[in-house]
Amino acid sequence: MTMTLADTSAFDDGAVTPRADRPKRRAFTAEYKAQIVAEYDAAESGERGAILRREGLYSSHITEWRKAAQAGAVTALGPKTxxxxxxxxxxxxxxxxxxxxxxxxxxxxxxxxxxxxxxxxxxxxxxxxxxxxxx
CATH class of the missing domain: 1.20.5 (Single alpha-helices involved in coiled-coils or other helix-helix interfaces)
Structure with a gap:
């Protein structure tokens, strides 16, 4: 069996190395969440995607934040930790x-x-x- 160049990148030599470039989880403040939800709700349907792309968010973020705000849990909009x-x-x-x-x-x-x-x-x-x- 011949190994191609694409196969060598998937090769695992078993060495465990720390990932210094590992991305950090973002934490959003309650004020930020409320501001983005209000801006998202006020935007026309064509502009909503642009808001999400600009902020680097997903629609699921807006859905979760809106549910928390509607439940009256302003503190739930804050960081969970x-x-x-x-x-x-x-x-x-x-x-x-x-x-x-x-x-x-x-x-x-x-x-x-x-x-x-x-x-x-x-x-x-x-x-x-x-x-x-x-x-």
Whole structure:
């Protein structure tokens, strides 16, 4: 069997290499989506394709965005993932709650130790043993 030049491009040597030129997924803001849907709806049917080509979108984008807007889900028009700031706020809130709980445990332990110390001091005074000299 002879291998043509077209066959060699499909040859897989099994090497795994990172794809530096891999395209990134685009994220659209809620304002952008609302603007494009409004512009698309206001355009004549012949101009709609030009809008999609200009923005590099598909008609399915418009369909999904319109459904979300009609459902009253303005937040659904926004990005589906939480931004870095929101995640950081959640992490900081969790750390603060954990620190407050630890502080409450520490205060309770100190209160117990203080009461135990006072009790032992009272007991040692009642037995008549002298107090150790304080330094």
């Amino acid at each position: 939480k931004d870095r700031r929101d995640r950081e706020i959640e992490q900081l809130k969790a750390r603060a709650e954990k620190a407050e709980a630890e502080l409450a445990r520490t205060r309770a332990a100190l209160d117990i130790v203080g009461k135990a110390h006072a009790l032992l001091e009272t007991l040692s005074e009642s037995t008549g043993t002298p107090k150790p000299p304080q330094r």
